[in-house]
Amino acid sequence: MAEVSFTDRELDVMAVLWERGPSTVSEVRQYLDDPLAYTTVLTVLRTLEAKGYVSHEEEGKAHRYTPLVARDRAGKTALGQVLGKIFGGSREMLLANLVRERGIDAAELRRLRRVLDERLGKGDK
Amino acid sequence: MAEVSFTDRELDVMAVLWERGPSTVSEVRQYLDDPLAYTTVLTVLRTLEAKGYVSHEEEGKAHRYTPLVARDRAGKTALGQVLGKIFGGSREMLLANLVRERGIDAAELRRLRRVLDERLGKGDK
DNA sequence: GGTTTTCTGCTAAAGAACTAGTAGAACCAG
C-alpha cells in the first residue's frame, strides 16, 4: 500500500492505459495528446515498469503494457495531496471548487449528491 | 488566467504561505514537515518568485514572502488535472474516492451535501 | 528473397528539481 505518484508525462501515459486497457507502445503513442517520438513513449513505459507501475508481456514482436496500479489508488494519493496541501484538509473547500463554474449541470449535481447519500446510507447500517 | 502548477516542494512551501499568510524564510522553514536547510527554503522561494507565484517585501533585514496565487486557483488547476487524467473526467468517481474510507463521518458527509444543495439552489434561480 | 517497416535495447543529452555550502552584510548581546 505504498504511495503511488507519477510525473506529468507518466500520468499522461497511465491515463491512456487506464482508459484503453493494456496497450502497445504504438497504441499509447497514438492516443497521447502530444506528438512524441515512438522511443520516447517506450522510455516512459520502461520507467513506469522500473517503478513497478506497469508490466508487459510479449505479443508477437511487440510488447503489450498493462497498468498494475488502479486508477483508484493513484486517485487516492493525488486527491490526498491536493486535499492536504492546497485545501488545507477541507473536503468542503475541495468539493466547492470541483463544482464551481465548470460547465456542470443540475443533473450532474444530483448524481453527485446521490454518491453522498449512498455513502450516508452505508454509514447508517 | 494562465495555468498554475507547482512542483512537490514548491507546493509544500505554498501550503505554508496559504496557511500562515505572508512569512519569512525562517517561518516557512519552521512550518515545513521536512527538515530543510535555510538556504534550500530560500532557493525554493526564489524559484517561486521567478515564476511569479510569490512576491516579497523587505522587513528589517529579512524578506517577507507573500503568495500571489490563491489556493483556489491552484486548486482548480490541480483538481482539473486529477479529474481529467486519473478519473477520466468523472466527477462522481472523484467524489466517491474522496469520501471513501478516510475517517469521514456522517456530519461531514452532510456538510458536503449542503455544498451541492447550495449550488443546486443557485442553478435554479 | 530483398526491401521497407516496425519493434526493442542501449545510449545520451538538455533541462528542471532539489539540495545545500560559502561569503559577506547586517544586526544584536554584553
Next chain:
DNA sequence: CTGGTTCTACTAGTTCTTTAGCAGAAAACC
C-alpha cells in the same frame, strides 16, 4: 566595540524528467 547570529546573494552538485537517436532484429510486403 567585538563576537556570535541571522540574513541574502551566488554558486554548484546530484538526481530526476523529458526527449529522442541509432543499431539491429523481426516481420511484412510484393
